[in-house]
Amino acid sequence: MIKPQILAYNSKKILKILTIINNIVKVDGESTSLIKYPVLIGSRAAKWHVSSFREPNDWDLVATPSQSTLFINKVRMSGASCFENIKLIHYPGGGLKLVGGCINLFTSEKSNFDIELVSDKVDLRNVKSNVTLNKEESDKDNYEFERFNDARPKISSALMILDLCRNIKDKVMFPLLSNFPCIVAPLKILEALKTSHVHWPTNFHKNIADLHFLRILSGYNNVSMNQPLCSPQRDESIELMIKTRIKETEIIRGKPGAHINLNMTNEEFLDHEDNLFVRKRVPHDDLHELVKYGDYPIYKSLKDDQSKAWTKKSLFENLDYQTKLNCVKEEAMVIALERYLIPRISENQETSYNMALARICTTLTRGWFRQFAIDNYPRLSNLDKDLLPIAHDIIDKFPIKRKKSDVLVPDPETRAIFEFIRPYTETISSFDRFHNIKRHFSANRTGIKITSPVNNDISVTAIVTTTCFPRYNCGTNAVWSASVVILPSKDLEILNDKKGNNSDEKLDPSNLHPRYYNRFSELTSKHIFVLGVKADAGNDSWGPDDPVGEFWNPMRIEAKSADYVANMLQIPDLTGDLLFKYVLSCLQPTIQDNGETPLKHWVNELKSKGEIPIEPKQHLWYYAWNYILNDGKFIS
Incomplete structure (x- = not known):
């Protein structure tokens, strides 16, 4: 995957950049290969053809830089419309997009647009820039574009779309503008475009439904129920456009299923494929036995070597059609059990099955098996077995065993101080529940209260909070955070008194755990230690042993001294360092679902150095x- 760069945030700056491109085009004279009007694609075009198609969200267009310039100028000069959140975005190796909204100033009617820019003279895939602009943009133009030449192939799927739509007569006017016609791409082009990005998990369920509706509208797959659904027979030019479009999308969004390697043992493959958030209770193959349609799981008949994960296409093709469908269904049911129902991520078996089937069609398989699942999705999407009794039986019979943490033995002096403090320590048994919890969000909280042995009216409270917010929308990404708060107990009482009615608006009603997303907010002196971790595998799954730099984003760690609260307890030789050690010794915190993986890598690297x-x-x-508190110097 690549990181897009926003070149401009307002129409004035965007016009300057488009002028640079248009001037390069003019050097060679007007292009004769491109089309007179922009081409409308996507759901808006499908809705134009068939009124029963779902309601579209925006206007997806393919347009030249000069057409895009005309579009911006028409909106700016109309006097009745204005732009909202307009951006010019560059995808390195991919191209340029103009996105935003157009609002009628009198009726507040809004039309969102997503315009893919295309040129046969200028290479829009590569932009040279000396700076990265932000919203406080410079007026100086810092971008350079290069002409195509013989050494720089100018073929692109967008150019192919314009060429395929050259003689199309169907047109529609862009709303809010009096005279901005767009050519409407035909259904066969819309079906091909939908085919080109259905492999990616983003919006999969919408895309797969659109794909098969478009195939019905185009007259494809009018076959009986006992005959397989197949990809349509297309012209060579359309097939080339699809392949080119897929390669371009892979540059921008990554290659779905690229991590899959079937040339390994079953155990190696399943361990590698194991989702970060799934701890297995029973082996994957045992689940196949529980959902099989016949005497044995169908996938076994597709292997020459039962010890390997590799399955043969020729053996699959020898199966009858219903057995092929059942083969995919068996795999989807196993994934639904293993990744959703047994871990109790979902209690709905139909939803779990559909999420599992989506994974098969996107990131968990590839090649001929994935294509069969996509082509025959309408006949696979209904679950015909009851998975809940299987899941509940496994949960009852095979509870997950907690890993034993390493026992840390402090030195004699430290142990003596710990033993002195222990009688004055009590565990906090209950906390307020987190509010506004989204699906899959988990939060753990533990705490202790330490009373001064000198003065019973003085005590400090230490509370550890860990959170995990995974997203299971086919792709895999998550955000973890952890905090250690140590503060005078009276201050905690004040925080609790301040909760009031506004506490429902906060995730943490106790106002103890800071929000984290790339950075922390609401940090105070009471936050002795905070850790933020984010992982983003895009379209792939990942595991705790994956390289930190591959999927795990840079960590954010903040540390503060605990000396102030340690001194309050008036315990001889108790420093903030020892107090922090004591809190960790008592509570033994860890971040759920392998969220500590990059921290372990980082600490081990520092140890090796x-x-x-x-x-x-x-x-x-x-x-x-210790390392962060002392500016990168660990003090023993």
């Missing part, structure tokens, strides 16, 4: 806290 001592062993969070 000698920047953190290997002995004595400390809690993982302590290594990070």
